[in-house]
Structure formats: structure tokens, C-alpha cells
């Protein structure tokens with residue numbers, strides 16, 4: 403037998419398990435309803451929408467289903483227990499799932515939450531007020547509010563911290579892959595369709611920590627600080643006779659009317675007009691102030707309250723145990739699929755290759771065909787409409803109108 407270096411390479415590369423899965427859901431069996439619990443006491447029943455188990459209108463695989471919001475202007479609450487709790491330690495936290503807005507979304511949330519709670523987690527009441535560790539994913543309302551939320555809960559401030567720079571989102575009708583990575587070195591990364599759209603350190607991108615520097619409370623602008631950049635020229639003098647020029651003069655073109663009777667009408671006086679020679683009130687010209695010291699800047703000092711926190715990333719310090727959706731949608735049709743919680747970006751990429759990337763091209767092809775058909779139908783309808791219009795006497799109508 404000949405020794406093949408390639409075979410050895412292949413053998414050693416057989417995908418080693420590098421990460422662990424804490425949750426995996428592909429919604430491909432009817433049993434998903436036993437794994438997920440709808441929020442039943444969060445809102446009145448009439449305000450809650452139902453989930454459809456479907457591959458949607460366009461897909462890469464008809465048998466590969468997801469769950470889709472199906473009623474307009476409704477709340478959607480749904481949660482599931484992780485296969486095992488994720489506890490923040492020396493591994494990254496990776497949350498990944500796919501979102502497809504089939505409805506040409508105008509307003510609606512499509513974010514996912516990672517939640518603590520364990521056995522005390524109240525799935526029936528799960529909603530917007532339930533404490534969470536991470537909120538991640540698209541939120542769209544109108545044309546100006548289109549973003550991917552990245553929010554981490556910070557115990558030490560008892561606050562949910564929003565990413566400071568807006569993270570973009572996808573709003574077309576196709577499936578997109580959303581991945582959030584939170585690293586033990588206090589950095590994070592957001593990927594959409596496996597492309598990094600935002601990454602950086604937690605302290606720079608979120609308000610975990612107080613500012614490093616503050617204005618020196620002991621510093622005060624000196625009373626004699628000159629902050630006037632320009633002053634009236636002390637050398638400039640009012641020209642002789644400036645004030646002798648009146649603002650108004652009798653109109654030189656006015657004439658005493660022929661029928662004016664001095665005795666009856668009094669002494670005739672010409673009406674006053676603006677004096678073209680009048681130069682207004684005299685003001686000295688402005689010059690640069692030789693004493694100007696510039697704008698006073700408050701000196702900064704190191705903030706005595708600043709302290710770096712090595713554990714910012716520990717959003718699941720006490721264990722995250724559930725994932726859930728609690729969203730409001732005006733126009734429904736958002737389909738969620740292929741959710742994972744893992745501790746390895748590599749595993750998440752691998753899972754995406756088995757799911758999202760496998761279905762992507764087929765879905766696009768079906769979508770394009772769907773849109774092509776749609777355009778043909780619309781065009782035929784337009785033709786019909788124009789044909790009907792032809793029956794009317796357009797000129798006659800116009801004539802009546804105008």
C-alpha cells in the first residue's frame with residue numbers, strides 16, 4: 403500500500419468536536435411544540451398571535467421547516483429550555499439563528515433572548531419584562547429604525563446595556579444568519595451571513611464602566627480669563643460731524659401744492675424721507691483681542707471611580723437556562739429557524755454550513771421565480787386594467803372635467 407499524505411491529512415481533519423451545544427433547534431419535527439412553551443399569561447389571549455410551522459413561501463428545502471409569525475398586529479411569546487445551562491466561564495458564548503421576513507417587514511421585532519431563571523423561569527408569563535441576559539437580533543420599525551439589537555444585562559449596574567454604535571440589519575425577504583459572539587476577553591462580535599458587521603471591546607461599545615476621565619471638580623475658569631476673541635478697536639474714533647447727519651430729511655423733490663393756503667393750512671412742510679447720506683449709529687471697528695486666551699477647557703483628571711471589570715462578559719454568571727422570543731409585529735411573516743447556543747464560533751460556522759448555507763441558494767432561486775411570476779401576474783393585471791379603461795371615452799371625460 404502506498405503511503406498517502408493526503409489520506410493522513412484527511413483523517414486528522416475529521417471534524418473534531420471543538421465546542422459544546424447548549425441548545426439546538428431546527429424545528430424540523432412536529433415535536434417542537436413540546437420543547438417550546440407559548441407565553442399564555444403575558445398578554446390577553448386576543449392580543450397574542452399564533453405560530454405557523456412552515457418552510458414559508460420560498461425555501462431551499464420544503465421539509466426543512468421553521469416557525470413563522472402569522473397574524474398581524476399581535477404579540478408573540480415563546481420560550482424553550484436549553485439542553486443544559488450555559489454558565490459564563492472561560493469559553494465564548496455564541497448565539498446564532500436565522501430570520502426571514504417574508505412579509506416585506508414594515509414594523510416588528512425579530513430578536514431572540516437568552517435568559518436566566520432555571521427552574522424558577524415562568525414560561526407562561528415570559529414577556530418583555532422578564533429579566534434577560536442577552537437580547538440579540540433585528541428590530542425594524544419604519545424607514546429610520548432598522549437595526550440589530552445587541553443588549554447585555556449587567557448585574558453590577560442592574561441595567562441592560564445597548565450597543566452604542568448602531569448595528570445594521572437585513573430587511574429583504576430572504577433568510578439571513580445572525581450570530582453573536584461574546585468572548586471571555588471582554589470582546590464581542592456580530593456577524594450577519596457569516597460576515598462581521600461589528601466587533602470590539604465591551605468597555606468601548608457599551609456603558610459597562612464609568613468614564614476613564616472626568617472633568618477636574620477642583621478646576622475653575624479663572625475670573626480674569628479672557629475669552630472674547632474680538633473687541634472694538636480702542637484706537638478707532640468717530641469721524642468729525644458723524645452725528646450731524648440726520649437720519650431723515652425733508653423730501654427735496656416735494657413741492658408745496660398749488661392750492662395750499664398758508665393761512666388756512668398752516669406753514670407747508672415737505673414730507674420727511676430717509677436721508678441717503680445717513681450712515682447709522684457709529685461703531686468702532688472690531689479687531690482681534692490681544693489678550694484673548696482661547697476657549698477655556700475644563701481640565702480632565704483620571705476618574706477615581708473608574709475600575710476595569712474583568713467580568714463584564716459574564717452575563718450568564720448564574721447560568722442562562724432558556725431562549726425565547728417576545729416580540730410585537732405589525733405585519734407578520736417572520737420565520738425563525740436553526741437556533742443554536744454554543745461555546746464555539748467554529749461550531750456555529752459548521753452548523754451554519756449544514757443549515758443556512760445549504761438552503762440559501764435554493765431559496766434564492768425559488769424566490770426569484772416567485773417574484774418573476776408575481777411581476778408577470780401584475781403586468782397582466784395592469785394590461786387588463788388598461789384594456790378596461792380603453793372602453794371609456796377618455797377625451798370626453800377630460801372635456802367634462804375642464
Ligand SMILES: *[C@@H]1O[C@H](CO)[C@@H](O)[C@H](O)[C@H]1NC(C)=O
Pocket residue numbers: 596751755759
Ligand atoms: C464563514 O467565515 C469563516 C471565517 O471568515 C470562514 O472560514 C468560512 O469559510 C465561512 N463560511 C462560509 C460558508 O462562508
